[in-house]
Amino acid sequence: MIANPIIRRVGVVGTGVIGASWAAYFLARGLEVSATDPAPGARERLAQAIALHWPTLVKSGLAEGASQDKLTFHESLEAALEGVQFVQESGPERIDLKRALFTRIDAALAENVLIASSSSGLLMSDVQTACRYPQRVVLGHPFNPPHLIPLVEVIGGARTSPDAIQRAMDFYRAIGKRPINPRKEIKGHIANRLQAALWREAFHLVSIGAASMSDIDAAIAYGPGLRWAVMGPFANLHLSGGEGGMEHLLEHLGGPIESWWADLGTPALTPSLKQQVIDGIGAELAGRGADQIAAQRDAMILDMLRLKAASTSIP
Numbered sequence: 001m002i003a004n005p006i007i008r009r010v011g012v013v014g015t016g017v018i019g020a021s022w023a024a025y026f027l028a029r030g031l032e033v034s035a036t037d038p039a040p041g042a043r044e045r046l047a048q049a050i051a052l053h054w055p056t057l058v059k060s061g062l063a064e065g066a067s068q069d070k071l072t073f074h075e076s077l078e079a080a081l082e083g084v085q086f087v088q089e090s091g092p093e094r095i096d097l098k099r100a101l102f103t104r105i106d107a108a109l110a111e112n113v114l115i116a117s118s119s120s121g122l123l124m125s126d127v128q129t130a131c132r133y134p135q136r137v138v139l140g141h142p143f144n145p146p147h148l149i150p151l152v153e154v155i156g157g158a159r160t161s162p163d164a165i166q167r168a169m170d171f172y173r174a175i176g177k178r179p180i181n182p183r184k185e186i187k188g189h190i191a192n193r194l195q196a197a198l199w200r201e202a203f204h205l206v207s208i209g210a211a212s213m214s215d216i217d218a219a220i221a222y223g224p225g226l227r228w229a230v231m232g233p234f235a236n237l238h239l240s241g242g243e244g245g246m247e248h249l250l251e252h253l254g255g256p257i258e259s260w261w262a263d264l265g266t267p268a269l270t271p272s273l274k275q276q277v278i279d280g281i282g283a284e285l286a287g288r289g290a291d292q293i294a295a296q297r298d299a300m301i302l303d304m305l306r307l308k309a310a311s312t313s314i315p
């Protein structure tokens with residue numbers, strides 16, 4: 001068991017889309033952020049991204065002492081990691097680069113500092129191989145954008161210690177995240193696999209002409225999506241069983257559900273299906289700008305998060 005240092009200063013390695021959003025979130029939780037990214041202009045882009053995310057973070061409530069002034073940016077990775085008690089890595093999604101980056105991060109840090117990777121698809125078992133202290137390497141996979149969406153998937157590699165996983169879970173929970181700890185390293189982790197299952201069928205339905213894209217989107221956004229934002233698929237299924245709950249539901253509808261599974265599609269992303277979907281989204285969103293839609297979506301998510309935080313019965 002390694003002592004958990006009090007985390008006041010976080011190293012943010014890689015400040016692209018995800019790293020900048022993480023940096024903004026850590027600052028909003030009152031932490032110091034020490035960031036690094038070798039891309040030309042990265043320092044300025046990071047400051048701009050944080051300024052852009054800040055109003056959303058103000059609306060969701062800043063922690064005491066939160067300030068954009070607690071950000072420092074360093075050209076050198078080693079300089080950025082001096083004095084940090086936790087590292088969130090969000091560099092490029094390539095195993096050779098990730099492994100090399102982790103080897104350098106590991107070499108620069110004392111043994112008790114956790115290193116979490118935002119990787120969407122790489123396995124920590126493959127990333128931690130050349131680290132001196134592989135036991136402190138964990139996946140800390142956020143859902144985009146990390147400054148707004150609470151989910152973080154924490155998964156260990158073959159050489160990660162249970163203690164490191166626990167400490168990462170504790171840290172994310174303490175700063176207001178909703179960490180989960182899937183037991184297996186699995187391609188795409190959990191949340192992206194669940195999304196992929198839905199997208200697969202949505203693309204299949206378009207490919208066979210079963211419905212317009214706007215009807216498919218409405219079928220989720222004005223149907224099950226409303227319930228899924230409140231509770232996950234299993235908790236919802238249990239409620240669908242009425243007083244008999246999950247057991248009754250599976251007795252009653254288990255057979256039909258299995259027959260739907262057997263009928264689901266496995267579409268290929270052919271050039272013609274891609275074009276159909278590109279044209280379809282243009283028609284569906286005609287007249288509305290993506291920025292305007294995203295701003296309204298994010299404002300609604302903020303309201304929903306407030307309602308969820310105030311709920312007493314929702315799991």
Ligand SMILES: NC(=O)c1ccc[n+]([C@@H]2O[C@H](COP(=O)([O-])OP(=O)(O)OC[C@H]3O[C@@H](n4cnc5c(N)ncnc54)[C@H](O)[C@@H]3O)[C@@H](O)[C@H]2O)c1
Pocket residue numbers: 013014015016017018019036037038039042077089090091092093101118119120121141142143144
């Ligand atoms: N974009 C998403 O929706 C999303 C969601 C969850 C997780 N992720 C994961 O987050 C990570 C970052 O993805 P992104 O979308 O922010 O990519 P991005 O391309 O926007 O950012 C990657 C950044 O890493 C920097 N970089 C390159 N070499 C570096 C080095 N040696 N040290 C430090 N930084 C370096 C690049 O300059 C760039 O700014 C990936 O592992 C990705 O899988 C992405």
